[in-house]
Amino acid sequence: MPDFRKSFPKTKVYLETNGTLFEELEKIIDYIDIISMDLKLKSSTGVDFPFEKHKKFIEIARNKNVEIFAKAVITSKISGEEIDELSDFIKIPLILQPVSSFNKELLLSARNILEIQEKFLKKLEDVRVIPQVHKFLDLL
Numbered sequence: 001m002p003d004f005r006k007s008f009p010k011t012k013v014y015l016e017t018n019g020t021l022f023e024e025l026e027k028i029i030d031y032i033d034i035i036s037m038d039l040k041l042k043s044s045t046g047v048d049f050p051f052e053k054h055k056k057f058i059e060i061a062r063n064k065n066v067e068i069f070a071k072a073v074i075t076s077k078i079s080g081e082e083i084d085e086l087s088d089f090i091k092i093p094l095i096l097q098p099v100s101s102f103n104k105e106l107l108l109s110a111r112n113i114l115e116i117q118e119k120f121l122k123k124l125e126d127v128r129v130i131p132q133v134h135k136f137l138d139l140l
Helices: 022-031 051-063 080-090 110-121
Strands: 016-017 032-038 067-072 094-098 127-129
Touching: 016 094, 022 051, 051 067, 051 080, 080 110, 094 110, 110 127
Parallel strands: 016 032, 032 067, 067 094, 094 127
Antiparallel strands: none
16 A cells, blocks of 8 residues: 655544454554544443453554544443443543433533543543534534
8 A cells, every 4th residue: 555645744644443443453554643442331332342352453553653542422321340441451541522412311410520530530641521522513
């Protein structure tokens, strides 16, 4: 695959991904500068969290010194156990996105959001809270 960045040296390639296709990442990692990895937490999706796939994905990016961060939608259903499990392996910057939902049972108060952030910060260096902007803009 030709490296188009030689023609455009200031161009950075940004990959937005679910962070599970680590075999495919290995094929293109040399062309990627920044990775935004979505983490689908069981408390948000009801589906088991693919820890092993995410671990391998992060490892590949870190071994190539590619900038990587993760985003996770959080709901009122997030548990301390889920926070601990995620914090123990992720070790990359994390963006928490409080869910925007019509289901009021899933919503978090500002206090809850900051408490969750604080729990993550006990094990992670960089944890930020950013709203789901596309919801505010009525894009999805």
